[in-house]
Amino acid sequence: MGYITKAIDADGFVRISFINSRDIVNTAQKIHNTSPVATAALGRTLTITALMGALLKEPTDNMTVYIKGDGPLGGMVTAADGAGMVKGYVYEPLVDLPLKRGKLDVGGAIGKGSLAISRDLGMKEPYVGKVPLVTGEIGEDFTYYFAMSEQTPTAIALGVLVDTDLTAKQAGGFIVQLMPGAGDDVAVKIEENLRELPPVTTLLEEGKTPEEIIEAIAKGFAIKYLDGATYEYRCDCSYEKISRALISLGKEDLMDMIEKDGGAEITCQFCPKVYRLDKEELTALYESAKK
Protein backbone atom coordinates (compact mmCIF):
# COMPACT_ATOMS: atom_id res chain seq x y z
CA MET A 1 0.00 0.00 0.00
CA GLY A 2 1.07 3.55 -0.61
CA TYR A 3 -0.40 6.55 1.14
CA ILE A 4 -0.87 9.76 -0.85
CA THR A 5 -0.48 12.92 1.19
CA LYS A 6 -2.20 15.94 -0.36
CA ALA A 7 -1.76 19.59 0.44
CA ILE A 8 -2.73 22.98 -0.96
CA ASP A 9 -1.47 26.45 -0.14
CA ALA A 10 -3.74 28.87 1.74
CA ASP A 11 -4.56 30.86 -1.43
CA GLY A 12 -5.38 27.70 -3.38
CA PHE A 13 -2.71 28.33 -6.03
CA VAL A 14 -0.39 25.37 -5.45
CA ARG A 15 -1.55 21.77 -5.18
CA ILE A 16 0.90 19.08 -4.07
CA SER A 17 0.53 15.29 -3.76
CA PHE A 18 3.25 12.95 -2.51
CA ILE A 19 3.33 9.15 -2.39
CA ASN A 20 5.74 6.61 -0.97
CA SER A 21 5.15 3.88 -3.56
CA ARG A 22 7.66 1.27 -2.44
CA ASP A 23 5.07 -1.41 -1.62
CA ILE A 24 3.26 -0.85 -4.94
CA VAL A 25 6.52 -1.11 -6.90
CA ASN A 26 7.60 -4.22 -4.99
CA THR A 27 4.27 -5.95 -5.65
CA ALA A 28 4.69 -5.19 -9.36
CA GLN A 29 8.30 -6.43 -9.27
CA LYS A 30 7.22 -9.72 -7.69
CA ILE A 31 4.30 -10.30 -10.10
CA HIS A 32 6.27 -9.51 -13.26
CA ASN A 33 9.74 -10.58 -12.11
CA THR A 34 11.13 -7.34 -13.58
CA SER A 35 14.83 -6.59 -14.10
CA PRO A 36 16.21 -3.49 -12.29
CA VAL A 37 15.75 -1.15 -15.28
CA ALA A 38 12.24 -2.52 -15.94
CA THR A 39 11.40 -2.09 -12.22
CA ALA A 40 12.55 1.53 -12.40
CA ALA A 41 10.56 2.24 -15.59
CA LEU A 42 7.38 0.51 -14.41
CA GLY A 43 7.83 1.77 -10.85
CA ARG A 44 8.08 5.42 -11.90
CA THR A 45 5.03 5.04 -14.14
CA LEU A 46 2.97 3.27 -11.46
CA THR A 47 3.92 6.06 -9.05
CA ILE A 48 2.65 8.88 -11.29
CA THR A 49 -0.39 6.79 -12.31
CA ALA A 50 -1.40 6.41 -8.64
CA LEU A 51 -0.85 10.14 -8.05
CA MET A 52 -3.06 10.98 -11.05
CA GLY A 53 -5.64 8.37 -10.00
CA ALA A 54 -5.96 10.13 -6.67
CA LEU A 55 -6.83 13.35 -8.54
CA LEU A 56 -9.80 11.74 -10.35
CA LYS A 57 -13.10 13.16 -9.12
CA GLU A 58 -15.19 9.98 -8.79
CA PRO A 59 -14.15 6.59 -7.36
CA THR A 60 -15.50 4.94 -10.54
CA ASP A 61 -13.43 7.19 -12.86
CA ASN A 62 -10.43 5.41 -14.27
CA MET A 63 -7.44 6.08 -16.46
CA THR A 64 -4.98 4.06 -18.50
CA VAL A 65 -1.47 5.08 -19.52
CA TYR A 66 0.11 3.69 -22.69
CA ILE A 67 3.82 4.19 -23.25
CA LYS A 68 5.28 2.89 -26.50
CA GLY A 69 8.96 3.11 -27.35
CA ASP A 70 11.47 1.77 -29.85
CA GLY A 71 13.90 0.71 -27.07
CA PRO A 72 14.35 -2.87 -25.78
CA LEU A 73 11.65 -2.47 -23.09
CA GLY A 74 9.06 -1.93 -25.87
CA GLY A 75 6.60 -0.07 -23.71
CA MET A 76 4.17 -0.47 -20.86
CA VAL A 77 0.59 -0.06 -19.76
CA THR A 78 -0.54 1.17 -16.35
CA ALA A 79 -3.99 1.91 -14.98
CA ALA A 80 -5.62 3.42 -11.91
CA ASP A 81 -9.10 4.20 -10.68
CA GLY A 82 -10.32 6.87 -8.30
CA ALA A 83 -10.73 4.36 -5.48
CA GLY A 84 -7.20 3.23 -4.70
CA MET A 85 -6.39 0.68 -7.40
CA VAL A 86 -3.24 0.86 -9.50
CA LYS A 87 -1.69 -1.81 -11.75
CA GLY A 88 0.60 -2.14 -14.74
CA TYR A 89 2.92 -4.24 -16.86
CA VAL A 90 5.87 -3.81 -19.20
CA TYR A 91 6.26 -5.53 -22.58
CA GLU A 92 9.75 -6.93 -21.89
CA PRO A 93 10.23 -7.36 -18.12
CA LEU A 94 13.68 -8.99 -18.35
CA VAL A 95 15.47 -6.21 -20.27
CA ASP A 96 19.00 -5.65 -19.04
CA LEU A 97 21.01 -2.56 -19.99
CA PRO A 98 24.36 -1.20 -18.80
CA LEU A 99 24.14 1.65 -16.31
CA LYS A 100 24.31 5.15 -17.75
CA ARG A 101 26.43 7.50 -15.64
CA GLY A 102 25.93 5.11 -12.72
CA LYS A 103 22.13 5.11 -13.07
CA LEU A 104 19.53 2.71 -14.44
CA ASP A 105 19.02 3.71 -18.07
CA VAL A 106 15.22 4.03 -18.19
CA GLY A 107 15.36 6.45 -21.14
CA GLY A 108 17.52 4.02 -23.11
CA ALA A 109 15.24 1.08 -22.27
CA ILE A 110 12.16 2.92 -23.51
CA GLY A 111 13.69 4.85 -26.42
CA LYS A 112 11.73 7.21 -28.66
CA GLY A 113 7.98 6.92 -28.81
CA SER A 114 4.76 8.21 -27.36
CA LEU A 115 2.80 8.64 -24.13
CA ALA A 116 -0.98 8.38 -24.35
CA ILE A 117 -3.42 8.71 -21.48
CA SER A 118 -7.02 7.61 -21.74
CA ARG A 119 -9.41 8.79 -19.05
CA ASP A 120 -12.82 7.26 -18.61
CA LEU A 121 -14.80 9.81 -16.62
CA GLY A 122 -18.18 8.19 -17.12
CA MET A 123 -18.87 10.10 -20.36
CA LYS A 124 -19.73 8.37 -23.62
CA GLU A 125 -16.20 8.54 -24.96
CA PRO A 126 -12.98 8.40 -22.94
CA TYR A 127 -10.78 11.49 -23.09
CA VAL A 128 -7.48 10.65 -24.78
CA GLY A 129 -4.36 12.83 -24.84
CA LYS A 130 -1.16 11.84 -26.62
CA VAL A 131 2.30 13.38 -26.77
CA PRO A 132 5.71 12.27 -28.05
CA LEU A 133 8.16 11.12 -25.38
CA VAL A 134 10.69 13.80 -24.41
CA THR A 135 13.40 11.67 -22.76
CA GLY A 136 11.72 8.35 -21.92
CA GLU A 137 12.71 8.98 -18.28
CA ILE A 138 8.97 9.18 -17.39
CA GLY A 139 8.98 12.23 -15.07
CA GLU A 140 9.84 14.67 -17.88
CA ASP A 141 7.44 12.90 -20.23
CA PHE A 142 4.47 13.33 -17.89
CA THR A 143 5.45 16.95 -17.18
CA TYR A 144 5.40 17.58 -20.93
CA TYR A 145 2.05 15.77 -21.21
CA PHE A 146 0.49 18.13 -18.65
CA ALA A 147 1.93 21.21 -20.36
CA MET A 148 0.69 20.18 -23.83
CA SER A 149 -2.48 18.26 -23.11
CA GLU A 150 -3.94 19.95 -20.07
CA GLN A 151 -2.31 23.39 -20.09
CA THR A 152 -1.64 23.00 -16.37
CA PRO A 153 1.83 24.07 -15.20
CA THR A 154 3.02 20.91 -13.49
CA ALA A 155 6.22 19.65 -11.94
CA ILE A 156 6.70 15.94 -11.41
CA ALA A 157 9.51 14.05 -9.71
CA LEU A 158 9.63 10.25 -9.59
CA GLY A 159 12.26 7.93 -8.21
CA VAL A 160 12.87 4.22 -7.77
CA LEU A 161 16.03 2.94 -6.08
CA VAL A 162 16.54 -0.76 -6.82
CA ASP A 163 18.40 -2.84 -4.23
CA THR A 164 20.91 -5.62 -4.96
CA ASP A 165 18.20 -8.23 -4.21
CA LEU A 166 16.12 -6.68 -7.07
CA THR A 167 13.45 -5.23 -4.77
CA ALA A 168 12.81 -1.50 -4.62
CA LYS A 169 14.70 -0.07 -1.66
CA GLN A 170 12.95 3.25 -2.09
CA ALA A 171 10.22 4.47 -4.42
CA GLY A 172 8.12 7.56 -4.45
CA GLY A 173 7.18 10.73 -6.19
CA PHE A 174 5.25 13.94 -6.20
CA ILE A 175 3.17 16.10 -8.48
CA VAL A 176 2.98 19.87 -8.02
CA GLN A 177 0.39 21.85 -9.98
CA LEU A 178 -0.32 25.54 -10.27
CA MET A 179 -4.03 26.29 -10.15
CA PRO A 180 -5.76 28.98 -12.23
CA GLY A 181 -4.99 32.45 -10.90
CA ALA A 182 -1.50 31.60 -9.67
CA GLY A 183 0.82 34.51 -10.52
CA ASP A 184 4.36 34.42 -11.90
CA ASP A 185 5.75 35.06 -8.42
CA VAL A 186 4.18 31.79 -7.23
CA ALA A 187 5.68 29.87 -10.16
CA VAL A 188 9.13 31.41 -9.61
CA LYS A 189 9.12 30.60 -5.90
CA ILE A 190 8.05 26.97 -6.44
CA GLU A 191 10.67 26.51 -9.19
CA GLU A 192 13.31 27.85 -6.82
CA ASN A 193 12.22 25.41 -4.09
CA LEU A 194 12.26 22.49 -6.54
CA ARG A 195 15.76 23.37 -7.75
CA GLU A 196 17.05 23.12 -4.19
CA LEU A 197 15.28 19.82 -3.55
CA PRO A 198 17.38 16.62 -3.71
CA PRO A 199 16.06 13.68 -5.80
CA VAL A 200 13.07 11.82 -4.32
CA THR A 201 15.06 8.64 -3.59
CA THR A 202 17.65 10.72 -1.70
CA LEU A 203 14.90 12.34 0.40
CA LEU A 204 13.45 8.89 1.18
CA GLU A 205 16.89 7.45 1.99
CA GLU A 206 17.36 10.35 4.42
CA GLY A 207 14.13 9.27 6.12
CA LYS A 208 12.20 12.44 5.26
CA THR A 209 8.46 12.21 5.90
CA PRO A 210 5.86 13.12 3.25
CA GLU A 211 5.04 16.25 5.26
CA GLU A 212 8.69 17.33 5.39
CA ILE A 213 9.01 16.84 1.63
CA ILE A 214 5.79 18.76 0.91
CA GLU A 215 6.88 21.59 3.20
CA ALA A 216 10.24 21.78 1.39
CA ILE A 217 8.43 22.03 -1.97
CA ALA A 218 6.12 24.73 -0.58
CA LYS A 219 8.75 26.63 1.40
CA GLY A 220 7.54 30.19 1.89
CA PHE A 221 3.85 29.25 1.52
CA ALA A 222 1.27 28.56 4.22
CA ILE A 223 -0.14 25.14 3.43
CA LYS A 224 -2.98 23.03 4.67
CA TYR A 225 -3.35 19.28 4.34
CA LEU A 226 -6.30 17.78 2.48
CA ASP A 227 -7.76 14.28 2.80
CA GLY A 228 -5.22 11.78 1.51
CA ALA A 229 -5.78 8.50 -0.30
CA THR A 230 -4.45 4.97 -0.03
CA TYR A 231 -3.38 3.24 -3.23
CA GLU A 232 -2.40 -0.38 -3.65
CA TYR A 233 -1.41 -2.66 -6.48
CA ARG A 234 -4.43 -4.75 -7.30
CA CYS A 235 -6.26 -6.00 -10.33
CA ASP A 236 -9.94 -5.81 -11.20
CA CYS A 237 -9.85 -8.49 -13.88
CA SER A 238 -12.73 -10.96 -13.96
CA TYR A 239 -14.16 -13.81 -16.00
CA GLU A 240 -16.67 -11.31 -17.48
CA LYS A 241 -13.96 -8.86 -18.61
CA ILE A 242 -11.87 -11.63 -20.15
CA SER A 243 -15.01 -12.91 -21.94
CA ARG A 244 -15.76 -9.44 -23.32
CA ALA A 245 -12.17 -9.16 -24.58
CA LEU A 246 -12.49 -12.56 -26.29
CA ILE A 247 -15.78 -11.59 -27.93
CA SER A 248 -14.12 -8.41 -29.26
CA LEU A 249 -11.51 -10.60 -31.01
CA GLY A 250 -14.26 -11.68 -33.39
CA LYS A 251 -15.85 -14.95 -34.37
CA GLU A 252 -13.02 -16.20 -36.63
CA ASP A 253 -10.46 -16.13 -33.82
CA LEU A 254 -12.94 -17.73 -31.44
CA MET A 255 -13.67 -20.51 -33.93
CA ASP A 256 -9.92 -21.11 -34.24
CA MET A 257 -9.62 -21.53 -30.48
CA ILE A 258 -12.57 -23.93 -30.42
CA GLU A 259 -11.42 -26.06 -33.36
CA LYS A 260 -7.63 -25.99 -33.05
CA ASP A 261 -7.09 -25.67 -29.31
CA GLY A 262 -10.32 -27.04 -27.88
CA GLY A 263 -10.28 -24.27 -25.29
CA ALA A 264 -8.35 -21.21 -24.17
CA GLU A 265 -6.03 -20.36 -21.33
CA ILE A 266 -5.65 -16.65 -20.75
CA THR A 267 -3.25 -15.10 -18.24
CA CYS A 268 -4.13 -11.59 -17.10
CA GLN A 269 -1.38 -9.17 -18.15
CA PHE A 270 -1.63 -7.22 -14.88
CA CYS A 271 -1.79 -10.03 -12.32
CA PRO A 272 -0.96 -13.75 -12.09
CA LYS A 273 -4.57 -14.90 -12.53
CA VAL A 274 -5.18 -17.52 -15.24
CA TYR A 275 -8.60 -17.98 -16.84
CA ARG A 276 -9.37 -21.33 -18.48
CA LEU A 277 -12.29 -21.54 -20.87
CA ASP A 278 -13.44 -24.89 -22.21
CA LYS A 279 -15.02 -25.63 -25.58
CA GLU A 280 -18.57 -25.03 -24.35
CA GLU A 281 -17.75 -21.66 -22.79
CA LEU A 282 -15.96 -20.55 -25.96
CA THR A 283 -18.90 -21.72 -28.07
CA ALA A 284 -21.21 -19.53 -25.96
CA LEU A 285 -18.90 -16.54 -26.59
CA TYR A 286 -18.84 -17.43 -30.29
CA GLU A 287 -22.64 -17.26 -30.34
CA SER A 288 -22.53 -13.76 -28.75
CA ALA A 289 -19.83 -12.64 -31.22
CA LYS A 290 -22.07 -13.67 -34.10
CA LYS A 291 -24.80 -11.27 -32.95
Ligand SMILES: [Zn+2]
Ligand atom coordinates in the same frame (compact mmCIF):
# COMPACT_ATOMS: atom_id res chain seq x y z
ZN1 LIG B 1 -5.74 -9.42 -13.36
